[in-house]
Amino acid sequence: MQIKPASKNQIKKRKKLLGGKYRNKEKLFLAEGLRAVQQISDNGVIDVIEIFIEEGFDTKAVPVQNIPVFSASANDFAAISDTESPQGIIAVCKIPNQAEPNSLLNNDGVILAFDAIQDPGNLGTMIRTAAWFDVKGLLMGTGTVDPFHPKVVRSTAGATGAAPVISGDLDGILEKFEEKGWSVFLMDGSPESISLDRIKVPAKSIVIIGNEGSGISEKIYRGSRKKIKIEGRGLSVESLNASIACAIALYRFC
Amino acid sequence: MQIKPASKNQIKKRKKLLGGKYRNKEKLFLAEGLRAVQQISDNGVIDVIEIFIEEGFDTKAVPVQNIPVFSASANDFAAISDTESPQGIIAVCKIPNQAEPNSLLNNDGVILAFDAIQDPGNLGTMIRTAAWFDVKGLLMGTGTVDPFHPKVVRSTAGATGAAPVISGDLDGILEKFEEKGWSVFLMDGSPESISLDRIKVPAKSIVIIGNEGSGISEKIYRGSRKKIKIEGRGLSVESLNASIACAIALYRFC
Structure with missing residues (x-):
């Protein structure tokens, strides 16, 4: 050399x-x-x-x-x-080229979507976890930190690029997938959400993780999209970290 | 005021x-x-x-x-x-007083143990996740970062103190619990480990998370302690982040 x-x-x-x-x-x-x-x-x-x-x-x-x-x-x-x-x-x-929705629409599997994830460490950790569970694609909704930000890349532990990435307006991208039979699940800790334990996992599933502070944007909540939550037993903490909730969901879905 | x-x-x-x-x-x-x-x-x-x-x-x-x-x-x-x-x-x-093993030995439930966890953010996130799943106690093995370090406290999102803490030589503490019928599980990604999916969860379980780089210390691997792993499907990443592996294990055990 x-x-x-x-x-x-x-x-x-x-x-x-x-x-x-x-x-x-x-x-x-x-x-x-x-x-x-x-x-x-x-x-x-x-x-x-x-x-x-x-x-x-x-x-x-x-x-x-x-x-x-x-x-x-x-x-x-x-x-x-x-x-x-x-x-x-x-x-x-x-930086690899963006994937086209068309290249993923006819697959089976799990796709992970991010709505305005802000913390680079969280995003990187989720990309790493997604690679571990072999998710088929990553949807980066507007407002999500750049997946090629050095802190994100470091947190992925080398998983950067492992899954195809589509960036843009999340609602519009989701629609394209729903037309082809994909089911959309929104991670949301509200009491009325369905417990992750009770979900029957469809062959084509998209799981959305929302912003660390404000959760998933209002406009994403529509149609047949389902709110799901991770049942907590303790009362001494309000929520889970976004990357933790994501990991538990992927374990269940994959 | x-x-x-x-x-x-x-x-x-x-x-x-x-x-x-x-x-x-x-x-x-x-x-x-x-x-x-x-x-x-x-x-x-x-x-x-x-x-x-x-x-x-x-x-x-x-x-x-x-x-x-x-x-x-x-x-x-x-x-x-x-x-x-x-x-x-x-x-x-x-800073609350240390718990005594005696105060936990006769309970049922899950206890989380740390072997030389070094990253304050990881430890704090695991304490937060443990609170969410209502774990009964936290064992802080020698070499683990101080749970009252400001970065750890911040990452717990207020869960600091929610579970009783016992600090000290992990192997010795584990022995006391094992004498009272507790089963010990070591998170370890080796091929020969048992998949988390296949574990029958005992009423009294201790889950150990090892150091981010070197895993669980050799001397902890003994007796009837069982190595367990999270089955990965992807080949594009070597391991999961410690706090992610911990969260998935707690979801399964709790």
Whole structure:
């Protein structure tokens, strides 16, 4: 493996990928840490175009072959890192193309939908859990944090890109799926919601997770969409964390 | 409600509670944010001894009665806050006494045990989930982050103190419970572990969650303790987040 020194210009250019605007323009994102880079490389869905390592990083550990590797000083490396304690390796990756609803409509399985999820750690953890349970697609409703935000990517533990992503107006996307026989379930802790334990899981199911504070938007509550909840036994806490509720629902549905 | 200005000396003293050493010495901890303070107050398990509010905070929103309330400038308030964007209210609370194994041994139900959990957010989220499912106790094995660390307290969303806590050498504590008929389950993703779906849940069950990186310590694997796992379907991610695995296990056990 040939390793070249990273130029100041390269660092300056890649550092911009920490911001959403530039990510969208360049169609590139950064994945940080050995485990994430390894997993993304193993999955083979995401194209890795170059690797940065910090001086002193064990070059034998670089998991990707035939891709330019650049070595950066600790300072330069910290500039393109999103973490307080950088882990010595960052991959520059291509943002995959959006999926088309048509490519998923005729499948069976579970699709996970997000309505304005704001916390990057929550979104990343849910993408990771979704990959574990092999969900067929992810619907990113308007207002949801960018799935290629560095904190999201880190929380996915390499599952970024594992499932096809469709972004846009959630209500409109859901309609297309419902026309093809998909059932829609809204995670909602209200007393009148149906308990998750009692659901008969249809072959084509979409599960929606709402915003951490305000839940699912009002306009999504319509038609034959069903509100479901996770029965709590304790009275000493008001709700579950969004990524926890999501995980329990996926366990039940998958 | 009478509100007095907080003195510099008070701020200096309470700021020390952000550190573990001083928390243990004073047997006090800080709970931050309106929701957490409200929930802790509603639960009535934890004694709140005083409240700090930031100047401008709506005093009518203070959820605790008959407790001294002190108003602090934005700067002083930030000094006792653990967050980047303080939420305007912090309660000083008494750390409850440790529970004795004897007080739990003869109950039925589920107990959750932590072996060297390191991430405060993970621990707090698991304490919150445990409260939701009404677990009967929490065993904090040596090496687990302090449950009264401000980040842990924040992640519990007010569930801090809801379940009795026993801290110490996990193996020794488990033995006491096993002598009284409790079954011990180790969350472990190894292929040879039994799938969670196949477990018959005993009336007295202890579920152990291991360290985020290295899992459960070797010495815990012995006797009739059973390794259990959450069956994954996807191949694009290696494992689940610890708090996610914990939540799915509690859903199944509770």
